[in-house]
Amino acid sequence: xxxxLPQLAEFVIKTAMEQGADExxxxxxxxxxxxxxxxDGRIEKWQDSRSRSIAxxxxxxDRWSVHSTSDLRPxxxxxxxxxxxxxxxxxxxxxxxxxADFDQMGxxxxxxxxxxxGGTPSDLRSWVSELERTTLANAPDNLRSxxxxxxxxxxxxxxxxSNGFQGGYASTDYGHGATMSLEDVDGRLPEAYYWDHAxxxxxxxxxxxIATETARRAKQRLGSGPVASHAGFMLLDNRQASRVLxxxxxxxxxxxxxxxxxxxxxxxxxxxxxxxxSLYDEPHLPRGLGSRAYDxxxxxxxxxxxxxxxxxxxxxxxxxxxxxxxxPPTTGGTSNLVVPPGHRSVQDILTDHDKVIRVEGFLGxxxxxxxGRYSFGIHGTLFQNGExxxxxxxxNISGSIFDLLGSFVEAADDVYTGSSCxxxxxxxxxxxxxxx
Amino acid sequence: MSISKPQGVxxxxxxxxxxxxxxxxxxxxxxxRTGGDDCDLYFEHNGSTSVALSxxxxxxxxxxxxxxxxxxxRNGDQIGYAYSEDLSADAxxxxxxxxxxxxxxxTPGRAVAPVATSIPNHYPVIRPWTEVDIASRVAMVRxxxxxxxxxxxxxxxxxxxxxxxxxxxMIVRPDGRLFEDWRPMSRGMVRCTAEGTGPDGETIxxxxxxxxAGRAGLEYFDEDRQxxxxxxAVERTLFLLDATSPSPGEMPVVLSxxxxxxxxxxxxxxxxxxxFNRKRISIYASRMDERIASDQVTIVDDGTVPGARxxxxxxxxxxxxxxxxxxxxxxxxxxxxxxxxxxxxxxxxTGSGRRQSFRHAPIPRMRTTSMENGPHDPQxxxxxxxxxxxxxxxSNGSVHIxxxxxxxxxxxxxxxxxxxxxxxxxxxxxxxxxxxxxxxxDMVGNDTVLDEGGWTCGKDGQxxxxxxxxxxxxVGQLVVGGAG
Numbered sequence: 001x002x003x004x005l006p007q008l009a010e011f012v013i014k015t016a017m018e019q020g021a022d023e024x025x026x027x028x029x030x031x032x033x034x035x036x037x038x039x040d041g042r043i044e045k046w047q048d049s050r051s052r053s054i055a056x057x058x059x060x061x062d063r064w065s066v067h068s069t070s071d072l073r074p075x076x077x078x079x080x081x082x083x084x085x086x087x088x089x090x091x092x093x094x095x096x097x098x099x100a101d102f103d104q105m106g107x108x109x110x111x112x113x114x115x116x117x118g119g120t121p122s123d124l125r126s127w128v129s130e131l132e133r134t135t136l137a138n139a140p141d142n143l144r145s146x147x148x149x150x151x152x153x154x155x156x157x158x159x160x161x162s163n164g165f166q167g168g169y170a171s172t173d174y175g176h177g178a179t180m181s182l183e184d185v186d187g188r189l190p191e192a193y194y195w196d197h198a199x200x201x202x203x204x205x206x207x208x209x210i211a212t213e214t215a216r217r218a219k220q221r222l223g224s225g226p227v228a229s230h231a232g233f234m235l236l237d238n239r240q241a242s243r244v245l246x247x248x249x250x251x252x253x254x255x256x257x258x259x260x261x262x263x264x265x266x267x268x269x270x271x272x273x274x275x276x277x278s279l280y281d282e283p284h285l286p287r288g289l290g291s292r293a294y295d296x297x298x299x300x301x302x303x304x305x306x307x308x309x310x311x312x313x314x315x316x317x318x319x320x321x322x323x324x325x326x327x328p329p330t331t332g333g334t335s336n337l338v339v340p341p342g343h344r345s346v347q348d349i350l351t352d353h354d355k356v357i358r359v360e361g362f363l364g365x366x367x368x369x370x371x372g373r374y375s376f377g378i379h380g381t382l383f384q385n386g387e388x389x390x391x392x393x394x395x396n397i398s399g400s401i402f403d404l405l406g407s408f409v410e411a412a413d414d415v416y417t418g419s420s421c422x423x424x425x426x427x428x429x430x431x432x433x434x435x436x
Numbered sequence: 437m438s439i440s441k442p443q444g445v446x447x448x449x450x451x452x453x454x455x456x457x458x459x460x461x462x463x464x465x466x467x468x469r470t471g472g473d474d475c476d477l478y479f480e481h482n483g484s485t486s487v488a489l490s491x492x493x494x495x496x497x498x499x500x501x502x503x504x505x506x507x508x509x510r511n512g513d514q515i516g517y518a519y520s521e522d523l524s525a526d527a528x529x530x531x532x533x534x535x536x537x538x539x540x541x542x543t544p545g546r547a548v549a550p551v552a553t554s555i556p557n558h559y560p561v562i563r564p565w566t567e568v569d570i571a572s573r574v575a576m577v578r579x580x581x582x583x584x585x586x587x588x589x590x591x592x593x594x595x596x597x598x599x600x601x602x603x604x605x606m607i608v609r610p611d612g613r614l615f616e617d618w619r620p621m622s623r624g625m626v627r628c629t630a631e632g633t634g635p636d637g638e639t640i641x642x643x644x645x646x647x648x649a650g651r652a653g654l655e656y657f658d659e660d661r662q663x664x665x666x667x668x669a670v671e672r673t674l675f676l677l678d679a680t681s682p683s684p685g686e687m688p689v690v691l692s693x694x695x696x697x698x699x700x701x702x703x704x705x706x707x708x709x710x711x712f713n714r715k716r717i718s719i720y721a722s723r724m725d726e727r728i729a730s731d732q733v734t735i736v737d738d739g740t741v742p743g744a745r746x747x748x749x750x751x752x753x754x755x756x757x758x759x760x761x762x763x764x765x766x767x768x769x770x771x772x773x774x775x776x777x778x779x780x781x782x783x784x785x786t787g788s789g790r791r792q793s794f795r796h797a798p799i800p801r802m803r804t805t806s807m808e809n810g811p812h813d814p815q816x817x818x819x820x821x822x823x824x825x826x827x828x829x830x831s832n833g834s835v836h837i838x839x840x841x842x843x844x845x846x847x848x849x850x851x852x853x854x855x856x857x858x859x860x861x862x863x864x865x866x867x868x869x870x871x872x873x874x875x876x877x878d879m880v881g882n883d884t885v886l887d888e889g890g891w892t893c894g895k896d897g898q899x900x901x902x903x904x905x906x907x908x909x910x911v912g913q914l915v916v917g918g919a920g
Contacts, residue, residue: 071501366863
């Protein structure tokens, strides 16, 4: 099908309703992207993609289901929707699964989100070549292997509902990075990577930054090992915050709460962390990697405090779970997670304490939303009074998210912007590290 | 919304993909127009259906269709790749021409007319899901819910889901090889939430789940399997009510038979994938035919296990799948190869070239990874440990391929004290170094068993279904996280 996205969305709604659907939400997505990686002075892989797909949510006789297909051949879409309507009729009714009311739908101004730089042409071949050359030039003598990569993409999306909502926007994204493996004296080959990701091409960090940061991180992992088990300071690197914040967010989800397996069930409005800790959902950050104009229910997005001054301010309830729990809806999922920065540099914070482990990466681990307990493998660097005292690996951190948030000390001034999780480095005390 | 299993002659799926022998040659000619060494076309139609029960209602259903073609052009060890979800002749030729950009030659390669070749079938299906309506699926998950509530009054909530998929793939090569594989998948999951009373009289809530998966049709869910699915989900949930976090530190760890094979997968399996070795970034690079474990340890990766989730009739490059011995009595014997690494090492492919979908180029991947039986009785292994941890189930794992550090997350287990299983414990990440952990496997049990769980392996942004199996083993020492 060669129709425009809104035409396709209209076709999906019309066809599904003709087949017996009472309400329909149609989302049409299409995108193109190119990724290139280089190793040993030559292109390793060049990949081009073009995609277009339909997603449809259907309400048929008080029954609700979701469907998607990338088979857009002339006869396929109609037949697909026909079978989808039939399948829906065989479910059990659930009167709460239906579209949001039209007067609750809407969208923020997509233009203000500034997610599309119009497509910056760039010669990916020379870009990745320059990136690899600079990375190799910065590599130490014990280099085993290095590679460089870059990508660019463009995507379009349109959402329409049978009760009259229409929204959509286009976005671009760009990225580049490098990986490096070094030979350690004991034969191990520690690896490190560094990359950046942005909506606008001119927001990417320089090739020089990628190369020097990759090399610095790789060198910092040489000679690593566990240190003695102890409870103490953890400085969570700004790029790694999403893993820990994710453990704090999963009990907030409407589904987890509704299924009675959330440790936040009795905590709304209660203090769950130190007074200095706040976490926001900010959907309207210009050029934000998680920014969006409307949510999964086609309701306008808005800034929201999730945790403010240590108090749990909200649950993440989409329209369905809000109805089931008898509460007003908020939103079903977060956009950009924002932790406000502090005023001091990472180095100033490290210098203040005689022993801090800076966590620079995770290895496995998980958290339990029902109990709030977490256990993650970590690697990083041990600092003593601000000086590097060794590379740390093969260690775990574990405990409860309530104890962790309660032990929050301060945020540094170094917000990371190459992710939808915009956090500075975060200092916590009394974190249980287990190692040798 | 799946395509039914092909009947009759190979070439059956030309209609599914709307292609002809002539068009395939034309697309391959475009792929080889700049003199690439080789190319492959990978057509895929993946149809899946799932129904789910929550809060007493079977009110969630989803269907998905994924259709497209990926074309890869090889120029030495350089890869050009493009895919299209549009299977029109123009779109296929455009994708192939784009992928051809990796080569800069002037002499175009030739493609001969493809001839379909039959392949073995490691997953015969008796009752395909295409013949099962939604109402029957609804009745199945409904019966699981009923059985779970009947099992124990402490169960407060039950969630169940049933998913099935059928993936049709067609792989075409310029030397005329053409293979079609029809890959079924069935998966069932039960999650329970239970309430109990904590040590201080407070209400505690816990949740856990069990799932089973295999390449089969409806027959996969025989009475025994459905009973077990529910029973284990309930038992594992109730177990957590009484479990505590173990004390952290280094200790001997006994891994129970079956799911513990996540250790093999993370600690050694990924390190055997030959792309990491070709790029010189695996800790196992250049250790071929050296001793890497005790002589009790033999590890195989097998694509031919009947009905296993990790089985494939043909790999995603069109190479025969096989049983590959990775470690034989402690000696490193083979990596897992796709064509690219096999060419690099001048060896035959082990049929390990796999991909998530037509959107990805194939890379070496595991299939069913398992450890063979050793000499020890499992009870003898537990009794040999004075103070340690006995792991029963796991949720996830991870590895840093160069350093060899790996982790897996134990969902439930027991402390071992004086050779006996004592306090139930839960939710702890366990860390080790792959080569060290392998060397520290000092007792291997005689009870190897393939785990029936629906494991999915992620690598380079691609997820593929895998299986794993293992006997009871003792690892002399691993770092166990836990409460302080």
